[in-house]
Amino acid sequence: MNDDKFVEVKNLRKVYDNGHEAIKQVSFAVKKGDLVCLLGPSGCGKTTILNILAGLLNPTSGDILFGGKSVVKTAPKDRQIGYVFQNYALYPHMSVLQNVMFPLIVGKHKKSKDEAAKIAQKYMKLTQITDLADQKPGSLSGGQQQRVAIARALVQEPQILLMDEPLSNLDARLRLKIREEIRSLVKRIGITTLFVTHDQEEALSIGDKIILFNEGVIQQDDLGQNFYLEPNNYFVANFVGNPVIDNFKVEKNGDKLTASDFEIAVSDLDPSRFKRELPDGKYILSVRPENITPNPAGQIKAHVDDVELIGRERILKFSHNGVQARSLVGLEDPVQAGDEVNLKMRLDRIFLFTEQGERVY
Ligand SMILES: Nc1ncnc2c1ncn2[C@@H]1O[C@H](COP(=O)(O)OP(=O)(O)OP(=O)(O)O)[C@@H](O)[C@H]1O
Ligand SMILES: [Mg+2]
The missing domain is CATH 2.40.50.140 (Nucleic acid-binding proteins)
Structure with missing residues (x-):
């Protein structure tokens, strides 16, 4: 298996039922252990791609490979993916500990309550929410809920972590702090991560590389600095970096x-x-x-x-x-x-x- 292509997307196309072509022709690869940012304006197809990777949506055509094996026919639960949704999607009636344990006590490979709690506590420690174990999501701040969602996405020790604009509901200062924490956590556990954002500064600061989309097409797939120095086209030059003289x-x-x-x-x-x-x-x-x-x-x-x-x-x-x-x-x-x-x-x-x-x- 080629570690440079741990996640590989080949000629992906997605046409929704109403005929809208959200993803036109997209191919990219993600190296094992990298944190890659999918960047682009609203509506460019970022969530569509994450949902296809997670198996929540079927592509119209194209292939998805994890570790060199096609997963397009693999059920979502067998793809070993952790998904942090934009709105956190925590269970309001459960405590923080119950939320984090939840993926471990349902499904085919469910663990005993004790074992599940032990694993949950490990990830709660990593995301620094141990003290919140007995609280309900409703009594937590946005940043705390965010950590619960990340811990819950990690408990099954997935091989790939998908995060959809995870910081967009936080205030500016907290956003800076949590994005550094996310990067350091991801690097510590070595999980391959796709992080969706529409904020170029966020992408430049945490991405090992950035894939910039517009209208369902990749505009540039590159290291951050190259978006400044060597933009592929006018869209890239204007989207990334300080505004350039326009027109x-x-x-x-x-x-x-x-x-x-x-x-x-x-x-x-x-x-x-x-x-x-x-x-x-x-x-x-x-x-x-x-x-x-x-x-x-x-x-x-x-x-x-x-x-x-x-x-x-x-x-x-x-x-x-x-x-x-x-x-x-x-x-x-x-x-x-x-x-x-x-x-x-x-x-x-x-x-x-x-x-x-x-x-x-
Ligand atoms: N179920 C659907 N049926 C039809 N069109 C859809 C559906 N879901 C999304 N779209 C359209 O596909 C395009 C891509 O949507 P997507 O949600 O992937 O964008 P996005 O890049 O995640 O945007 P945002 O930054 O606003 O979250 C948009 O034009 C959207 O309106
Ligand atoms: Mg989206």
């Missing part, structure tokens, strides 16, 4: 790229970054805020609309011929709202896209 149109004419009031010589671009030959025509230019900064030699004249403090740095919000954009400057930089500035781009860091969103530079 900045330039036109290529021979050896020049021209915008309304500035030009870039094609020879000043980094030849190794071209994805393909560029025919003359219209393109969209994007640049991240850290790569367009005030500089007296800069060609782009802009009006600073606002300045926002973000920790140790400041974001200039500026407009340039009706296009809104952002630039990152240090705290000591004197620039203020209302200033007219010249901005310079790092040409080895800009991106160029076709109008259809294909990245060409």
Whole structure:
């Protein structure tokens, strides 16, 4: 068995009964012990994929393999999966201990009450809810309920853990804390985990890798930093990282790229970054805020609309011929709202896209 492909999804397609094609053609692999984030906007198909992996939904076509073996015909209970649902789905009339034990005392392989309680207590200790054993879910905070749901998903010692936006109901501070705890727990027990989120920052912070979806198609399957540095297309560049200049149109004419009031010589671009030959025509230019900064030699004249403090740095919000954009400057930089500035781009860091969103530079 190949550990790099512990979970493998091949040519997956899902058309719901009403004809909606939620998953168009999806293939990916997850390495044993990795925590992989499935990221994407609402409705892109994340939950659909988890439900197919868990066996709660049948795919229209394609294959799912765990440890090299197809499981599409395997019943959900035999797939050795732990599933943390977005709404926790705890049993309100049972205590925390009873909730966590529950999967162990039902079904074919059920354990004695004593044995089940012992295993449950082990996972309650790991998720730090031992003190809550006798309480009912209704008296717990969101973060505590979250831990109960995780402990319950782990008691059967599954080989794969699925988590569907597990932190979305928590406040910002608790979200940061619990996401670190989840990562450290997952790494300690070495369970292969698929973690669904629509929050790019959460995905970047905890994922060993990220799979970004849009409209039922994978846009990029990669290490976090590559979504910043080497986005596959316009959607990825805008979804991950600080917003880039939106819809900045330039036109290529021979050896020049021209915008309304500035030009870039094609020879000043980094030849190794071209994805393909560029025919003359219209393109969209994007640049991240850290790569367009005030500089007296800069060609782009802009009006600073606002300045926002973000920790140790400041974001200039500026407009340039009706296009809104952002630039990152240090705290000591004197620039203020209302200033007219010249901005310079790092040409080895800009991106160029076709109008259809294909990245060409
Ligand atoms: N049972 C269903 N029948 C028909 N269409 C469905 C069904 N369930 C989901 N869909 C549609 O399939 C698409 C993908 O849904 P899914 O729940 O997988 O999205 P998601 O990425 O999990 O979104 P969210 O971030 O909002 O949870 C959506 O357009 C949704 O409306
Ligand atoms: Mg969902």
